[in-house]
Amino acid sequence: MTRLNRERVLRAAVALADEGGIESLSMRRLAQELDVVPMALYKHVANKEQLLDGMVDAVVREIELPQPGSDWRDAVRRRVLSARTVLLRHRWAYRVIESRTGPTPAVLEYLDSMIGVFRDGGLSADLTHHAMHALGSRVLGFSQELFDTSGGAAAPDAGAADTMAERYPRIAELAGAAAHDGGSVVGGGCDDRFEFEFALDLLLDGFERLRARGWTSAAG
Template sequence: MRAAVALADRVGIEALSMRKLADELGVVPMALYKHVANREELLDGMVEAIVGEIDPPTAGADWKSAVRGRVLSARRALQRHPWARQAMETRTTKTPAVLDYMDSFIGMFRAGGFSIDLTHHVMHAIGGRMWGFTQELFDDAPRPGTAPRAPMPPEAQAAMMQQMAARYPNILAVAMASAHEDSAVGQGCDDQFEFEFALDTLLDGFERLHQQGWTSARARGQATGS
């Protein structure tokens, strides 16, 4: 699995094959099938190896610091292996290491006194951030493992901006905000800044709900006016 991870780091997930891995290990391809049934099972094992790089919860830390540290450790692991996000998103089987991580992640909120009810909704809200990634709304950069897009000619870009301004002024205003000189994130979207901003906003909200003794039954009752 370590050899497969190192190979994917070099060639990308799409180019990874059983034959290339066998060549890397100096064995015939059939030798690999003694360990994994197919490429999908190989990818499951590689994801397990990446999950194993995520730091355990910090002993003695409060729940918010523990969760934040764990999430940012997961993010660093994915940044070391740019193909890992794509592999995680395509896995249909939750392996023991993945389940262990999820159970431990839930346990950090439970250790902080969160009810099962609130923790359930917290896990829905935090979503993929628990693995260190989010779906970016305004980032046009290519996904890891994909070829970069050809640059758009200046005149075509100007025409597109005019159309966007006329039809989707609000989207354009938010998407272009980070290009302004006085932007807090500088030129273009700062992915790390945006990730931590969203993570901290969520954690602050979770803390407030926890302190208020929030329950889903009460929230649903307020929503329906009952």
């Protein structure tokens, strides 16, 4: 029998969450999966919160490393889209990341590395600071959307839909303007691949224009 260690505990916890969602994960269920008594887990994770922190770190460490010598925009884009791919593989993870009261060690390592990509690409510390704020959660592969349609409410009947369209015509116009790939959504709403990459590319192009003209926040 493989000896129990922290890595094995976290790997099993991630697999359980992948299979049944984060709500299905408990210390008792995890102990059953590993064929140990629950108390054995506490030698490796002090409590459920520490387990969740460790799971976040395990997931974030799946994001690909930056490629040496890459253009900074290509490097940032590749890593952000790699992060998105990882979150699509572990669909529970973005909500756990949001729930943490502070960044975990792997998240800090990832953010430090991303800042390094910007700085090595010629962006000032000032511009990099604002670029990281502008990217927000996109740097970890997901975004908070204005219109979240993941709530599970029943679809309105035709009459109600017509009434909504009459009352809010511009929202109705936008809702019908483009199709979204439901299979690639991380958290619901319009956060599909096209929308995500559209926003990411706009940001990266904007950062490059600011870098090229020597922008500083003091000059505004």
